[in-house]
Amino acid sequence: MLNHQYTRYSLATRGSGRGWQLLGFTFAALAGFLSWAPVARAQDSTIRAIQNIFDPLSAPAETLYQISLLVMAVCAVIFLVVGGLLTYAIIRYRRRGPEDDHEEPPQVYGSAAIELAWTVPPILIVVMLVLVTARTIGEIQHPKMPETAEQVRIIGHRYWWEVRYPKHDVVTANEIHVPLSSRTNRLPTQMVLESADVIHGFWVPQLNGKTMLVPNYRNTMWIEPYATGIYLGNCTVLCGQQHANMLIRVIVDKPEVYRKWLESQKQAPVSDPQVAEGQQQFISNSCGTCHHIENARGATGVFGPDLTHFSSRATLGSGVAPNDDQHLRSWLVNPQDLKPGCLMPNMQLSSNQVDSILAYLRTLK
Numbered sequence: 001m002l003n004h005q006y007t008r009y010s011l012a013t014r015g016s017g018r019g020w021q022l023l024g025f026t027f028a029a030l031a032g033f034l035s036w037a038p039v040a041r042a043q044d045s046t047i048r049a050i051q052n053i054f055d056p057l058s059a060p061a062e063t064l065y066q067i068s069l070l071v072m073a074v075c076a077v078i079f080l081v082v083g084g085l086l087t088y089a090i091i092r093y094r095r096r097g098p099e100d101d102h103e104e105p106p107q108v109y110g111s112a113a114i115e116l117a118w119t120v121p122p123i124l125i126v127v128m129l130v131l132v133t134a135r136t137i138g139e140i141q142h143p144k145m146p147e148t149a150e151q152v153r154i155i156g157h158r159y160w161w162e163v164r165y166p167k168h169d170v171v172t173a174n175e176i177h178v179p180l181s182s183r184t185n186r187l188p189t190q191m192v193l194e195s196a197d198v199i200h201g202f203w204v205p206q207l208n209g210k211t212m213l214v215p216n217y218r219n220t221m222w223i224e225p226y227a228t229g230i231y232l233g234n235c236t237v238l239c240g241q242q243h244a245n246m247l248i249r250v251i252v253d254k255p256e257v258y259r260k261w262l263e264s265q266k267q268a269p270v271s272d273p274q275v276a277e278g279q280q281q282f283i284s285n286s287c288g289t290c291h292h293i294e295n296a297r298g299a300t301g302v303f304g305p306d307l308t309h310f311s312s313r314a315t316l317g318s319g320v321a322p323n324d325d326q327h328l329r330s331w332l333v334n335p336q337d338l339k340p341g342c343l344m345p346n347m348q349l350s351s352n353q354v355d356s357i358l359a360y361l362r363t364l365k
């Protein structure tokens with residue numbers, strides 16, 4: 001799927017004659033159609049759960065991977081040289097018998113050759129590593145961004161992620177949708193990272209390095225994924241009892257699927273008279289003090305996740321459980337069962353109230 005762009009590019013430019021060009025265009029259009037058409041509308045649900053930096057699928061992660069390989073290669077050479085010399089010296093000059101006890105090895109003082117050998121190469125190696133690292137830092141911190149770059153603002157809360165799309169006036173939580181990029185047609189996503197309470201850490205290893213979310217400070221980072229799928233990550237700074245369940249899902253989709261998702265998130269929920277009772281229970285039990293829902297009077301809170309499109313999300317409690325009725329019911333009965341220590345208290349809802357609120361939440365797609 002990824003090389004679809006390359007296919008079209010190379011076929012259209014390689015042929016010199018008009019006939020070839022025409023054939024190229026036809027073939028490329030056909031190939032393009034075949035590769036896009038059947039899957040254009042579907043979200044890619046491949047789970048990308050690799051939690052190490054050696055399988056990068058995004059631009060900054062790839063750069064970090066390359067520099068890590070270089071540093072490791074340099075360190076491996078140093079290790080082999082030092083370890084080899086040490087092993088050689090241990091074996092070659094080991095104690096050979098009682099006669100060695102009375103003899104001192106030759107003592108060398110002020111050898112210019114040895115002094116130079118252990119100062120000049122290390123300095124050169126360090127200077128080389130400093131230069132390469134400085135260049136990499138520059139590339140990652142001050143990237144050239146195309147105008148089309150997407151912008152996402154992520155705010156860490158104990159223990160969930162608020163996700164805002166300032167260009168599109170979209171707000172969601174915990175599941176971060178971004179467009180797929182390609183090397184020929186760049187579509188990176190710039191991220192501003194902030195915190196509402198304590199320090200959190202944002203890390204999806206296949207997309208980029210780790211970045212902290214610090215109260216009263218704005219950090220930035222960017223990603224440019226080259227493969228669709230659902231990338232998993234974690235909060236990486238111990239931020240409290242539910243730190244380990246502050247999970248991240250970055251959903252990378254083809255640009256048209258991503259745009260469709262944006263469109264759906266911009267729609268206000270349809271008010272369904274069948275769940276009016278649930279909406280009323282939601283408000284009268286103060287759920288709206290913490291949660292915002294578009295078009296629901298009294299649901300204007302900002303302490304908890306925005307629920308306007310809650311049922312379009314695959315997980316609940318920032319990834320702690322799948323967003324199915326069984327887990328949602330358990331959450332509504334007592335959130336402390338699924339996520340002990342989370343900031344949503346047990347609201348002491350009756351079973352009827354749970355049922356009607358659940359039905360209401362299911363209409364928020």
Ligand code: CUA
Nearest residue numbers: 235237239243
């Ligand atoms: Cu947030 Cu750990």
